[in-house]
Amino acid sequence: MIKRLFDWLKQPLGLIAVGIVFLAVFSVAVYGLSLTQKAPDQPIQFPHNKHVGFGIQCLYCHPGASKGPNAGLPSQAKCWACHNQIARTQTSELLAPLKNAVESGTPIQWVPVAQVPDFVQFNHRAHIAAGKNCEDCHGDMTKVTVAENPQVFNMGFCLDCHVKTAGEDKVLLNKLADCGTCHY
């Protein structure tokens, strides 16, 4: 039975079948991988480049970064503080979700882009206090519209910087390269 199957696979039609199956699996895998590299869909196509271009600081909309673990995503009230003074907000199609959110009082469901797994405990405050800038990890926001990750937030990326920051300081290295600093 098995021998007959192999014999059939060895003839030209069989080889073509094997090739088609291989191509199908390969293309599905590539498509799956490409999905993981795409920024998720947001309720509003928020243009970071424009807002940063106007000179708005990152911490104005994400103030949690300097105070605690989470940088935070702004509520519609924060957007509205500026946008209700801008005439185009009322007519723009792209800003309709914001107008609806303010009028109905339902929060905008932003999708977090820069995420770490559940077993990683990240604290923004410590990084800002250590003199890190937002763009060191999140990339240059003047160049992107909807937030994208300039790199994968994996352990190599974190540890690289931790070891570099510690340098020759053995006490600091013990602390920054300790498993218990991030995993608990």
Next chain:
Amino acid sequence: MATVTDLNISEVKLSEEYVGKWGMFINQDVCTGCQACVAACSMENNIAFVGPEDAGYGRTMNWIRIERFWDGEYPEIKMTSRQPMMCQQCGHAPCEPVCPAFATVHSQAQQLNLQVYNRCVGTRYCANNCPYQVRSFNWRDYKRPEPLPNQFNPDVTVRQRGVMEKCTFCIQRIHQAEDKARSEGREVADGEFTTACAQVCPADAITFGRVDNPESLVSQLTKQYEGLKHLPELGTLSNVSYFKGG
């Protein structure tokens, strides 16, 4: 066979010389065995509820338990003091060298035994080598009934199946207190924070703090009551001291 000279003796410290960082003092005389610490620990650290079936297999999950002992034969028994037992955060821990995945490592910065969940492959060697029997294993993916998932502590990882876990001395609270102190430009004060079990204990039987600071409450109580370590003959250099007057 390994001889004494084969071991790296210079790294082995005697219990008199060893000073940890975080430690506990437990006064068994005032412990009432109310299990409040067990409940508080479960809530603080997202410990799974295993249910009656797995509990029947002896797969209960606790990071702290109250051991009870008694004297004499039934019906002439006399209860002796209860004994809260949790990870002793040994300075020379038997669980650490046996892990093939380096998932249970010693924190040089905090002087604690860490359990790195994302490294753990679930060999359970560490639990079998622990003389205090304080490690528990996730035999299944235990689900909490609604609405209990809403009260998960976001600062602690929710463990999944096949992962070993144990008391961390509430390392999330240690980090929180250290982070707060650093943001205010000071050192962490003694008694500024404590572990969930010590916080909830109605009899103040559990005291948590820095054992390397002779001024701290835990050091003073340990000195005053001459607190004893469990199984000191194993050389585990435990960081928890017990007192039982009787």
